[in-house]
Amino acid sequence: MSDIVIETRNLCKHFDKLAALDEINIQVREGEFVAIMGASGSGKTTLMNILTCLDTPTSGNVILDGVDTADFNEEKRRVFRSRKIGLVFQQFHLIPYLTALENVMLAQYYHSVTDIDAAKKVLAQVGLNKRENHLPNQLSGGEQQRVCIARALINEPPIIFADEPTGNLDEENENIVLELLENLHKQGRTIVMVTHNPDLGMRTDRIIRLQHGKYIGEKVIAHA
């Protein structure tokens, strides 16, 4: 648990004259479960977009799994993202005309080979082995989010990023999804979660706080 898998050095992102991120220097170790927290406009989504290679920084370095991605062009970011990063979205973003199983296999499709057994296995891992042939509109919000997590896991990426993963869920499903993330963490996965919910933050290893685009500190959570 000592290898650094995410590191930013003097990371800045400017939109015209507005500094969305200003000199951010953070590190995440392998197997850590980290929460990035802050109020609206604090820059947590911008940071997440850069860490997931969906956006580029204005300056600074982003070292992911030992590779500096800051200067990657769109094509390199695309390939890197599909190989190294698992994405969990607040709004699930499942393809409406594909079943749960096919939605999971879609991530395989853009990564390497489509393996139906592997997709079934990962769906079973999130407790959806009996729902694999259901379309998204036949699943509850919690189930859809679990499909989204299964899709993030299928290519076995070294890092999983979850952007407000429980933002669209009721309390019961929020717990289910969070337990799932906790279990993945226990299995050794590195997870970075953006949230504005302090209770969720308390269930991670560490909370990184942002305010107005600046790093304002962090808190290590001591679990009993």
Place this chain on the structure above:
Amino acid sequence: MVVNKSSLSQLLIWRSLGLRMRRVMVVFLALMTGVAIITAMTSVYFDINIKMSKELRTFGANFFVGQGTGKTLTIDDYESFLHLAPKDSVVSSSPYVYGLARIDLEKVVLMGIDFSQLKTLVPFWKVKGDWVDVSFDEKHAMIGSKLAKKLEIKVGDKINLIEGRKQHPLIITGLIDSGASVDNYLVVNLSLAQRWLHKSKNIDYMMFSLLNNQKQVQEFSHVLQKNQPQRVIRPILKVSDSEGKILDKIKILMGVVSLVILVLSTLCVNTTLTSMVSERREEFALQKALGASNKAITKQILMETSIITLFSTVVGLALGYGLAQILGKTVFDAYIDMRVQVLPITILSSAIAGFFAVVIPTRKAISYQPARVLKGE
């Protein structure tokens, strides 16, 4: 178990089309209508030369062959000239014989012609009564309206050709109003005129009504000039040129109509595809976030559009063929032959329409930024 990637690719394409069946149907109908009209127009275009040329033969004869200085023309010359005419180009033709003859009351100009060719050779004659339309009919005659008025002859009257003691009775079946000199003639069967006027096999001139969709009039003129340079050979350019001009104008009109329909279809398909892409912005953004390249997104949209275009083209071709038959039957009272050139032109047109229609939506789809779209911005 590893699944073939193309099967998931096909799944994406077919399910996506199935989910948006209404919009797919709009694209299908727009393209199909375009293809059907282009098929119909192209079919008529390639067949119009024949059909319109036959229609335009109502202008009457468009080729004249006269005796030439010091030369005589015979019925044998006429037969040989007929053989020299471009294949299948002669709609009608007749030798003409003229001379003075006496009838009961006074001398008249007798015109001999092949009655069987009359209706197609001079279709613009207005005939009160009936045409004589049998070539060997020597019992009936037609008479110019002015001559009939002068001699107070009506339809059904009997007159006699008289030469000395010899008489030949004729029943008048029709009065001719041509607006030309024929209005002053008595028109009888060719062989009767030759015999009565003692012309044996000789004729004065011959007229031909030729199809001119492939410049047959000029071709016939060149052939005759080469074989019979001493004859007076005269294409009636006023008529044949008019045919060409009308055909050209109709073809331009059809081309413009086809082009307008193609542009409208393209615009309609473009608008619908753009709406479809906008609807699917999250889908494309997600695919890009999961690692789909712009090429993969482009391929997916092109495949979907190609499938719709393919079905539209097949159905459009069939409907277009039917439409061409309706047009042909309505306008020309004849069915339109499907020419082989129609297929590549129609397929190419629909491919061009599909391609231009899909360019803007595809550019739009690959321009989506996953970070912004997936965040709902």
